[in-house]
Amino acid sequence: MSVLAGRRIVLGITGGIAAYKAIDVSRRLVDAGAHVIPVMTAGAEHFVGRTTFSALASEPVQTSLWDEDSPIPHTRLGQTADLILVAPATARLLAAYAAGLSTDLLTNVLLATRAPVVVCPAMHTEMWEHPAVQANIATLRSRGVHVVEPESGRLAGGDVGAGRLADPATIVAAAERVLGDGPLAGLRVIVSAGGTREPIDAVRVIANRSSGKQGYAIAAEAAAQGATVTIVSTVELPVPAGADVRTVETAAQMQAAMEELKNIV
Secondary structure (H helix, E strand, O other): OOOOOOOEEEEEEOOOHHHHHHHHHHHHHHHOOOEEEEEEOOOHHHOOOHHHHHHHOOOOOEOOOOOOOOOOHHHHHHHHOOEEEEEEEOHHHHHHHHHOOOOOHHHHHHHOOOOOEEEEEOOOHHHHOOHHHHHHHHHHHHOOOEEOOOEEEEOHHHOEEEEEOOOHHHHHHHHHHHHOOOOOOOOEEEEEEOOOOEEOOOOOEEOOOOOOHHHHHHHHHHHHOOOEEEEEEOOOOOOOOOEEEEEOOOHHHHHHHHHHHHOOO
16 A cells, blocks of 8 residues: 555645646545645646646645635645645745745645645756755755755756656655655665766866666665665766765765765764
8 A cells, every 4th residue: 555545645736837747746646545635826827727636636726825615724734734745846936935935825834834845846947056946945955845856858948958847756756755664764875876087187087988877766766765865976867856966076086975975874
């Protein structure tokens, strides 16, 4: 039985073209036995209709602090949820959450809960890489918020780059990991990935063609099984949900990082 079975999950849907993927996330959660309560922002309604989520989720969509049966819906949702999952999470949502601003029903729910929170950012590459957005992500991580990092791929308008919402299966796997202890829970896993680059001079290096993909796949599976995962990497690939990355370049740097991490209790 899935660890999601019987769990109350508030699914926050914000604006952006990636909002359509939340439909698949909702369906997968329900199929796994979760009780899904969709909360949409006004921006999300420009991209997907509330009727779709009301039909696929466990309860009708909620959008406002003022038009629900409960006089304080954000408190009720926050207190009764086992998990708050925001997919997609826009730069605006991340900024408001990091700053503690209660601008709508979703941000009120985020501030009114003690349940674990998972955010899945999605935005254009320039926005994702902006120092302000990265600072907000760092702030949320420091407060215990789980971040499913975006992938690289085709974005709105035909652009290609980092910022694409993670695959729905990856998002649901992250929810499962947060809510349940897998067989590797309590274990630390250190994975090396990618080929090292040994400088000959200021221009030339000795390297190999290792892509690092196998290492990242191993790390992703270990994290999905509940392990605490650190990747010592020479390449830039989407970071698996729940894993941290230590960036290195040379073989000596990789060895030093591996030795250091091995000795951390």
